[in-house]
Amino acid sequence: MWGGCAPTPAGTGAGDPRREPCETTIGTFNIRVDTAADGINAWPNRVGMVVAVLERAEIWGIQEALPHQVRELEGRLPHMEALWRTRDADPSRDESCPILFDGRTWSLDPDEHGTFWLSEDPSVPGSRSWDSSLPRICTYARLVRQGTERCAIYVFNVHLDHRGSAARSESARLLRERIAARAHADPVVVVGDFNAGPESAPLRALLAGAPDGARAPLRDAWREANPRMPEQGTFSGWSARISGPRIDFVLVSREVGVILASIDSSQQKGRWPSDHLPVTARIRWRATPAGTDAGTRDDPVQDRARHAAE
Numbered sequence: 086m087w088g089g090c091a092p093t094p095a096g097t098g099a100g101d102p103r104r105e106p107c108e109t110t111i112g113t114f115n116i117r118v119d120t121a122a123d124g125i126n127a128w129p130n131r132v133g134m135v136v137a138v139l140e141r142a143e144i145w146g147i148q149e150a151l152p153h154q155v156r157e158l159e160g161r162l163p164h165m166e167a168l169w170r171t172r173d174a175d176p177s178r179d180e181s182c183p184i185l186f187d188g189r190t191w192s193l194d195p196d197e198h199g200t201f202w203l204s205e206d207p208s209v210p211g212s213r214s215w216d217s218s219l220p221r222i223c224t225y226a227r228l229v230r231q232g233t234e235r236c237a238i239y240v241f242n243v244h245l246d247h248r249g250s251a252a253r254s255e256s257a258r259l260l261r262e263r264i265a266a267r268a269h270a271d272p273v274v275v276v277g278d279f280n281a282g283p284e285s286a287p288l289r290a291l292l293a294g295a296p297d298g299a300r301a302p303l304r305d306a307w308r309e310a311n312p313r314m315p316e317q318g319t320f321s322g323w324s325a326r327i328s329g330p331r332i333d334f335v336l337v338s339r340e341v342g343v344i345l346a347s348i349d350s351s352q353q354k355g356r357w358p359s360d361h362l363p364v365t366a367r368i369r370w371r372a373t374p375a376g377t378d379a380g381t382r383d384d385p386v387q388d389r390a391r392h393a394a395e
Contacts, residue, residue, distance in 0.1 A: 184240050201222065203245070291336060
């Protein structure tokens with residue numbers, strides 16, 4: 086189911102559309118499943134707050150979204166398109182990990198999107214493996230900036246298991262493999278609820294280099310943008326204070342410059358929009374030159390500091 090480019094600074098390839106920087110704001114937000122057990126915090130009482138959060142970025146990965154929640158968000162955010170598939174074998178049931186994107190600005194690559202299961206049988210709907218307590222999924226998409234064919238980015242949206250530590254680690258390994266196997270060389274952003282902190286095994290699997298010396302495929306956008314800031318949790322469980330580790334992440338590939346990143350801990354009249362805090366990042370990257378295949382792109386890692394300063 087399925088429903089920016091900034092001006093080039095002087096000295097960075099102005100006049101060459103293949104080298105113009107692309108820019109967008111992307112976020113992750115576990116919106117919390119609709120359950121009457123949440124009482125005052127049940128979905129009907131906070132959907133307006135969730136919508137207000139989602140209006141603040143062009144691209145989102147959201148988690149725990151039931152089909153009717155996705156449809157309600159689509160109705161309230163008519164400029165946003167949603168790519169989603171539930172984790173159950175029956176696509177009309179259970180939670181999903183939708184990718185929402187501003188349809189006025191971004192288009193979905195019709196050949197590069199889908200959902201796979203975080204299991205030993207990723208193409209089997211409803212499958213689960215290892216010590217996973219539930220089926221878990223990753224929904225991914227290649228989004229292309231309208232009017233600029235080479236201003237494109239891959240988005241992978243995940244929700245790792247909340248109980249199975251082996252499942253979380255194996256899911257991260259599978260995710261790393263899928264990122265490496267993508268068809269185009271465009272940069273990657275991984276968003277999601279990892280149910281694990283920044284020093285955990287699944288995060289290390291994605292943020293650390295390979296044993297053969299290969300570079301780490303991803304970087305932690307929030308930590309890169311806030312190198313001296315103390316760690317901040319992202320799960321409230323509806324309590325007044327946030328405790329525990331940061332478990333919601335925006336991870337970016339090495340081609341991406343992080344301009345800023347933030348965790349939104351604001352409330353409305355003393356209430357949270359969800360039991361998780363949204364995390365957003367403003368990012369910039371170079372348009373992919375025509376004819377570039379995955380794995381052959383130049384490494385613009387030295388551009389990151391300049392991008393962040395611009």
